[in-house]
Amino acid sequence: MKFDSWSDRNTGVKRSKPVIVVDQLELLGSRKDTETAIMDSSSNNF
Numbered sequence: 001m002k003f004d005s006w007s008d009r010n011t012g013v014k015r016s017k018p019v020i021v022v023d024q025l026e027l028l029g030s031r032k033d034t035e036t037a038i039m040d041s042s043s044n045n046f
Contacts, residue, residue: 005016 002019003016
């Protein structure tokens with residue numbers, strides 16, 4: 001995790017935001033979507 005910082009163009013106020021970098025992200029859907037995703041993911045080799 002890191003923080004990006006910058007000065008606001010309009011006000012000149014120093015701003016910052018957290019930035020999170022991940023190697024793998026799994027998005028979860030509805031129960032119906034999950035059953036399909038399990039079948040689809042078994043053929044994916046990452």
